[in-house]
Amino acid sequence: MSTTFNQVYQDVCLTLLEPGGLVLGLIQPTDVLNYLGQGLVDLLLKTNIIRRVDSFQANSGIDIYSIQDNTTVSPNYRPVDIFYAAFNNSYLHQTSAFYLDNYAYLWAGDAGQPIYWKQDEIDPQSIQISPVPDPYSDTLPITVIGAAIPIQVTGWQLTDTIPLLPDSFTPALKYYALARIFGSDTEHKDLTKSAYCLSRYAEFVSIGGAIMNQEFQESAS
Amino acid sequence: MIQISLPVGTGVTIANQLYYSVPAGMLIPLRVQYESRFIRKTFPNQIGRYNSTWATDTTSNTGQPVSEWIPIGLDLFAIHPIDDIGGAALNMAGVAEPTLLVNPSDTVFIPVEYASAIADLTAQVLVLRESAAEFQRCQDFYTTYANLAMKASIWRGLVMPLYSAEEARQHR
Numbered sequence: 001m002s003t004t005f006n007q008v009y010q011d012v013c014l015t016l017l018e019p020g021g022l023v024l025g026l027i028q029p030t031d032v033l034n035y036l037g038q039g040l041v042d043l044l045l046k047t048n049i050i051r052r053v054d055s056f057q058a059n060s061g062i063d064i065y066s067i068q069d070n071t072t073v074s075p076n077y078r079p080v081d082i083f084y085a086a087f088n089n090s091y092l093h094q095t096s097a098f099y100l101d102n103y104a105y106l107w108a109g110d111a112g113q114p115i116y117w118k119q120d121e122i123d124p125q126s127i128q129i130s131p132v133p134d135p136y137s138d139t140l141p142i143t144v145i146g147a148a149i150p151i152q153v154t155g156w157q158l159t160d161t162i163p164l165l166p167d168s169f170t171p172a173l174k175y176y177a178l179a180r181i182f183g184s185d186t187e188h189k190d191l192t193k194s195a196y197c198l199s200r201y202a203e204f205v206s207i208g209g210a211i212m213n214q215e216f217q218e219s220a221s
Numbered sequence: 222m223i224q225i226s227l228p229v230g231t232g233v234t235i236a237n238q239l240y241y242s243v244p245a246g247m248l249i250p251l252r253v254q255y256e257s258r259f260i261r262k263t264f265p266n267q268i269g270r271y272n273s274t275w276a277t278d279t280t281s282n283t284g285q286p287v288s289e290w291i292p293i294g295l296d297l298f299a300i301h302p303i304d305d306i307g308g309a310a311l312n313m314a315g316v317a318e319p320t321l322l323v324n325p326s327d328t329v330f331i332p333v334e335y336a337s338a339i340a341d342l343t344a345q346v347l348v349l350r351e352s353a354a355e356f357q358r359c360q361d362f363y364t365t366y367a368n369l370a371m372k373a374s375i376w377r378g379l380v381m382p383l384y385s386a387e388e389a390r391q392h393r
Contacts, residue, residue, distance in 0.1 A: 014350075015349050015350055016350075017350055048294070049294055049295045050294045050295060050296060051293045051294030051297065052293075052294075052297070053240060053293065053297070083265075083266070084265040084266055084269065086269065086273075086276060089274055089276045089277045090273045090274050091266075091269030091270065091272075091273035091274075091275070092269075093270075094266075143276070145265055145293055147294075148294075166248060166295060166296070166318070167318060168248050168318050168319060178349075190353045190356075192353060192356065192357055193349060193353065193356055196349070196356075196360075196363065197349075211249055211295070
């Protein structure tokens, strides 16, 4: 993770026959940086190749918690697609509102040691644990594991290092940006090249997905 | 894909540390070696289901050595139980990040029968700078590359035993 946005940007410029930087056309350097940032989030969201462990405090009587951005480490990240949760270091089983409503219909009033967690039928970026932590218990930690994406999508600088993404995957960002540029209504418009670049980008998504499927994927049920 | 073995961190376990970073230069972590033996791979939910307090288990309170590793994405993993003494050798084996080719004399570590794929892909990438008509005329380069890459993938999938395939099947 040492590739800078500038390295990928220069590669994009070279492909567009403007080595050194874009100055001639409608596409500005900030546009390319925005495309690269969007590609970065898109790739990490689709592949889940980078995951992080987060902890926060659970309070007695409260069952819904929002998952906060982690700004205490570098690079900062936003936890998404939670697939594992534990309460006080004790494993919680993932469930759904449908299961609880139909097979444990008094669940909303239960209090005690949490057994389940779910993410449906509550706000995005939140988890709900059940039973609600006992009102007489201490404040105890909830641990979650989820995919990590950058908090920042746009506004990157050329000197910034591309966060979270392994160096081997950074060419994917070049193809994502080129697909957007060739697909834009500018002097670079060429839908065949755009489709080709999108196909090359999709290769990286497929490879990332295949790695996770072979080596890391598991069902949370 | 080039397989390498690298020390994790300083090459030894740190007392009471659950999570470790995958060594730099490792693209896909495949195996973890604790002292002289490779340990079993499991997954967070897998281990949680049969041992709900796994994250607090230590080598002292369980009386067993570190015997499992839990991958968490491409750059992080956990060990179970936690080594609460530390200082034991910890290494990771897996697929290395490919080396960036810079000079004409640099070597590509791929089977020679797939070398033409590199030439085809390079040609396709280069004509991306040409006119639309020229680029379209050269689409065959990419098709040829994609076919060869797909064949390589199929043949690689037939290599048995494919490491961890049995575990992966059991755990799904």
